[in-house]
Amino acid sequence: MVSRPASNTPLGTPAITLAPRTLRFGYVPLTDAAPLLVADALGLFANAGVRVALSREAAWAAVRDKLAFGALDAAHLLGPVAIALAAGAGGFRRSLTVTAGLARNGNTITLSHALASQIGAFEAPLEPSLFAAALHRRAEDGLPPPTLAVVFPHSSHNYLLRHWLAAGGLDPDHDVRLVVVPPPQMARALAEGAIEGFCAGEPWGSQAIAAGAGRFALASGDIWPDHPEKVLAFGEAAAQRDRDAMIAATAAVIEAARWLDEPANRNAAVALLQERAFPGLAPATIAAALAGTVAAAPGGAPRRLAAPMRFAAASCPRAEEAGWWFDAMRRWGHLGPEASRHAALAPWRADLWHAAAARLDPPPFIGRAATSPPQPTFQEPDA
Structure with missing residues (x-):
């Protein structure tokens, strides 16, 4: 919008106040996209002072490419994709910034x-x-x-x-x-x-x-009980240009994760996910993951999972957990022996998560602050 000219502003040259830039966040319709959907629907992004527009994407390849080339500012992303881009898998290298985890299990x-x-x-x-x-x-x-x-x-x-x-x-x-x-x-x-x-x-x-x-x-x-799942990843340009907005958006996602873990909010979460991500699915099918179950077969009863999906406990991004994906990628030949572990895990920025968490009142409980879930060991030597 145009503001009133200051006294030292030449006539005909009004001072311009730029509106906050809208960040474009991509997601694939999955239950673990819920923190982004909730942050948008409940106005948590707006409350944090950041403007976000969500973009539903059909496949992970589209999310990767749009994030890598700047068509998306941030995304609900597969953790190993951030590793592959940082390590230059296939000769293609991009530096992402992971500011939060979105879920465990699922x-x-x-x-x-x-x-x-x-x-x-x-x-x-x-x-x-x-x-x-x-x-x-x-x-x-x-x-x-x-x-x-x-x-x-x-x-x-x-x-x-x-x-x-x-x-x-x-x-x-x-x-x-x-x-x-x-x-x-x-x-x-x-x-x-x-x-x-x-x-x-x-x-x-x-x-x-x-x-x-x-x-x-x-x-x-x-x-792998309580394994990390998707992450909130920012593209290189957005991370450099909009650092404060990146931290603010991450704070909103942390708050959404806390909201999702409250049993009293489950019915509202199911309705929100049906409206925004799964309009063709029955509420009971959507509710299964939030309830820690798998939907029932016809004539059967839902099955409770030993390691249910969790949101808040996944929130702080941990490079030591992502290291298991790096080792698996090396094991199966998806990364060469020249790949740098340090460079591949550099996107995981717990410091930015802590900066975002500090904006919340009360501050969030950091699930598994002392230790990460035990990682499965490989049964065979790496290829």
Whole structure:
């Protein structure tokens, strides 16, 4: 807007006061995008003094590219993508700034009924040795490896699934066929037989199970209890240009995470997520992850997870936890031996999180301040 000229301002040259810049935040429709959606819907961004416009994105590749090239200022992002960009995987390097974690746990592995029947009777969480035995029988019968989907090559889903497969003695690059499918398309791909199983964030596993298209096998929290999930990542230009706005937006996301963890807010959170992210899903399917369950199969009861999704406890970004993704990426050849661990984990900025948290009253409880959840160890030497 145009302000009144000061006394020393030449006539005809009004002083200009620039309106706050609107930051564009991307997200993929998943339950762990909830902190961004809540911060927007409840006016927490505005209360923190920052203007944010949310952009729904169809796939992780779009989020990565738009964030890397400045079409997005920040995003709900897969942690391993930030590592890949910082390490220059594939010859493409970008420096992101991770100011917060968005959730812990929250992914499920769902199998087609046909593949589940080949395994035989089992109780969730499915043991990797049982799955491996079924695949060996398939191979002996001359059947091809099953096709399993993950949401992106550089994703927690890919690396946790690979870890679980390797724990059963399988080679993820030869004993199964791993493909990429965007999260919202997983249930349909399973129902149509294009894939035989998938690992994706909720509510897409619950959607497939509730629709009768698949069977719950295990959760990612069964592989690594309380593992970190998505992060809030800012692009290089936005981090350099709008540092105060970045901290303010992070404060709003921290406050949203606290709100989400309050049981009294669960029904409101489900309604908000249905309106903003999942208009075609039943409230019970959306509510499952917030309640720490997986939606029920037709005629069944919801299953409680040993490691449910949590928001506030994920909020402070921890480089030591992200280091497991770095090691897994090295193990499976997604990063070369020349990749610098220090450079790859540099985006994780707990100091900026603390600066944001200091703006809140009362200050947030820092979940797992002293220790991070124990990380699973590799069963085989790194390749």
